[in-house]
Amino acid sequence: MPREKLLKYGAATLSDAELLAIFLRTGTKEMPVLILANHLISYFGSLHAIIKASPKQFINIKGLGPAKYVQIQAVNELATRSLKTEVSEKPSFTDPDLVRRYLLNHFEQTAFERFACLFLNSKNRLITFEYLFTGSISQAQVYPRTVAQQCLKFNAASVIFAHNHPSGDVSPSESDKQLTQRLIETLRLIDVKVLDHFVIGSDKCFSMAEHQML
CATH class of the missing domain: 3.40.140.10 (Cytidine Deaminase, domain 2)
Structure with a gap:
């Protein structure tokens, strides 16, 4: 599972789908979370496109909802702010x-x-x-x-x-x-x-x- 793999080998070893699956947390009855993550990447084209999708585009996908959209947007904002801090502190x-x-x-x-x-x-x-x-x-x-x-x-x-x-x-x-x-x-x-x-x-x-x- 992605969480166990991350703990054992580090986040860098995870595929895009595995990282996304951690944030999605759950899938649907028809589609386990890792398959759902792969489906999303295939549908939108990339992780970047998923993050930049509008709420309507994101929520229209079966198995997704406002809570998952908010969580991914919050993670993206955390990464952006972290990078801003790194840039400001970089000599x-x-x-x-x-x-x-x-x-x-x-x-x-x-x-x-x-x-x-x-x-x-x-x-x-x-x-x-x-x-x-x-x-x-x-x-x-x-x-x-x-x-x-x-x-x-x-x-x-x-x-x-x-x-x-x-x-x-x-x-x-x-x-x-x-x-x-x-x-x-x-x-x-x-x-x-x-x-x-x-x-x-x-x-x-x-x-x-x-x-x-x-």
Whole structure:
């Protein structure tokens, strides 16, 4: 059972369905809780989609109700607040794992591309997270001059870029790579360092810095 497995081997060893089953607690007469959890993941597509589902979407599934919806939303909020605390206490925002988790918690999933920036101070701690540009389902027009102006506005010493691919494919396109280089060259003129550029899918992130693309 998922609970016993967690106690014996740790939470990281559990599958998505096993973790979800712990929060659901019970299934139905026709569907034990672990099968219900697998059904939910298959129906919605991912854990992230389940968490982001509206009350109506969630409760319409047989075997679910307001109490289960509230419990999952409360757990999600606990995780979000925990991450905020971790970010505020972190001496540096250069750990790709931390940035990845921050973006997956904060970047709003939309049917169109959005380009955002994490502005950092001289100690690489987060000043603010801002959406700068919004585009179509396949592209957001990004203007390096505007990015530079925002860096000066927030007195940023370094930045991390992030944009989403509504398709879910997190592989950077050639235009993504070219844009990143243009931004690096532009911000170099005002002594602002580009630390990374993340491409975000539905439940995963790709770090260009980790793949030596900067």
